[in-house]
Amino acid sequence: MAAEDNPEEGKPKVTPRQMALALFEDMFDLGLPISEASREIGYQRNNFFTQVVNMGLPARRFLDAAYFIVAQEQEARDQYDVELNYFKWLMRYDSRNLKHLRTIAEEAQDAKIQVTDTPLDRDPNENDLWVSVQLMGMVGFHRGRVRFDVHPRLVPHIRDPKKSHWLSLRISTAFTRSLARAIYDQVLPSVPNGRTEWIRLEDMRNWPGKMGANAAIFKYFKRDWLEPAVREINEVSDIELSYETRTESTTSKKIDRIRFLLKRKDTADAALASLADASHLYKILKEEFNLSTKQFSEISENREVWTDAHIQQAVEYTRFKLNRGQIKRSPAGYLMRALRDNWKMSEAERKMVEVQAKLLTEETDAEVVKTETQASVARTIASREEEVRARMNEESRKGREHFNAADARTRKELIRAWVTSREGKLMLRRMKLEAATVTEEEIVGSAELVWYLGQFIFGRVNSSRAAA
Incomplete structure (x- = not known):
């Protein structure tokens, strides 16, 4: 096999998991959290995992760390086993209080994904669909390691999501407010559209778990929860967020609807996330060239340089060579070589x-x-x-x-x-x-x-x- 036919051959590859472990080893001894990592750590998260509600910030971080580990394994496993300090670093848990960590794990185990086709305006009947699946299965801590499993029906949706968005653990662990993190989760799939649909405030109040009694009154909810959450999202995340409110009807004075307006920031984190947003490019890379998870991860790591235009240029060049019969094997490998070496069609070609x-x-x-x-x-x-x-x-x-x-x-x-x-x-x-x-x-x-x-x-x- 010629090197040109398979440019990936013989070249050492660093997987996202290996990169995360290397960063952990470099930063843990210095006491630096994952949110201060010099390189991006994250994965393509399925859109329907944003629908998890009634969950606090620590439990969300616990799920993030667990699903990151599941997503990076080359093969699905019945059980996942990693060093406890590494897991805690991924979820930015700085405390040595293992009793509290157990409580967080239990909260994550209580969380469920539910799917139903029963309309909101009637009670369910025996012909309706209803499925409820726990997001986290068994969890165990022993001798400095954590073991856990995930329901086998969920694993394919974690490892190979169809409709997804990029979740950065550097960003998600930087949140300190439960509502800020809950809003961030919910709006991520809508960033490419620039706004969400109208959301009932009653539903949004359930996103972060328990809230104070004053949260039911909009002026207090806005002052004590919503505005601080919006400020934190704009400060620590890769998106700029604002919102609009309205009443249910023109005759009512009670504000009960909210809609978020969204825009990607011009940052490296945003450039990385934009790969998932550029659905046409993602579809080309996934369906036409069948890029592997490792190859997608390499593209994600280089999004500051490998812009949409750079990727499109490499795709155009690879298609040109394919049409001329000059690529005998591994079009995906050839495309990656074109990306790395900045190959492009000449004006004459x-x-x-x-x-x-x-x-x-x-x-x-x-x-x-x-x-x-x-x-x-x-x-x-x-x-x-x-x-x-x-x-x-x-x-x-x-x-x-x-x-x-x-x-x-x-x-x-x-x-x-x-x-x-x-x-x-x-x-x-x-x-x-x-x-x-x-x-x-x-x-x-x-x-x-x-x-x-x-x-x-x-x-x-x-x-x-x-x-x-």
Whole structure:
């Protein structure tokens, strides 16, 4: 196998898990939290995990750390086992209070994902769908390690999500307010759209778990929870967030709806997250080139340099080489090499492609014109043939009407004239009948013979009229 065919071959690869472990080893002894890491740590999180509600900040961090570990494993496992200090670092848990950590684990175990098709305006019935799955299974701490498992139905959604967004552990662990983190989770899938749908305040108050009694009153909720959460999101995250409120109806004065307006910041974190936002690029890389998780991770790590334009340039170059038959194996590996070495099409190559495309278009257009001309001629001929058939059928009908209206003697003379004519003899020979013995009943009883008889009579009648 040539190196050019598989440029990934023989090159040491650093997985996201290995990178995270290396950062942990460098930073743990210095007492530096994950939020101050020099490199990005995160994973593509499935959009439906943002729907988890009634969960506090520490439990969210616990789930983040666990799902990051599940997402980075090369193969799904029945149980995951890592060093406890590493797990605590991933979730930014600085305390040595293991009793509290157990309480956090229990809260994470209590969290569930529920799916139902029951409308909100009625009670469920036996035909409705309802599924409830725990987000965290068994959790155990022993001898400086943590072991846990995740429901097997959830593992594919964690490891290979379809609709997803980038979750940075550097950012998610920087939050200190439960509502800020809950809002951040909920709005991430909507960042590419620039805003969320209208959300009921009653629903939003359930996102972070228990809140004070004053949270039910909007002016206190806004002052003590919402505004501080918005400020923290804008300070520590990769998005800029503002909001609008409204009442349920024009006659009500009670504010009960909220909508968030969103924009990515111009930062390295935002550049990384934008890979998930650029759904067309993600689809090309995933479906056309089938990039692996490792290759996606390398792109994510280099998003400051590997912009959308840089990736599109590499995709264009790789497609060009594929179309010329110059890539024999691993188009994904070739694309990664093009990204690393900044390969792109030269102006001469681009011009050549344009000229070839133009020639192909002209050739195709000429073929289309030729085909359409042939089809038009064929339609004209068919139309004329149809007109001739219709005219001849009409002539035969009129001839038969004249025959049927005639007396017996005239009909006998018409029959004799037809069977002795050249046309009549040919038809009778085809039908294996003798002119001397064929009867009027046989001729009239045959749809084919009577048709030609009608044609013959119409011709005689017209000739007689023209002579007169």
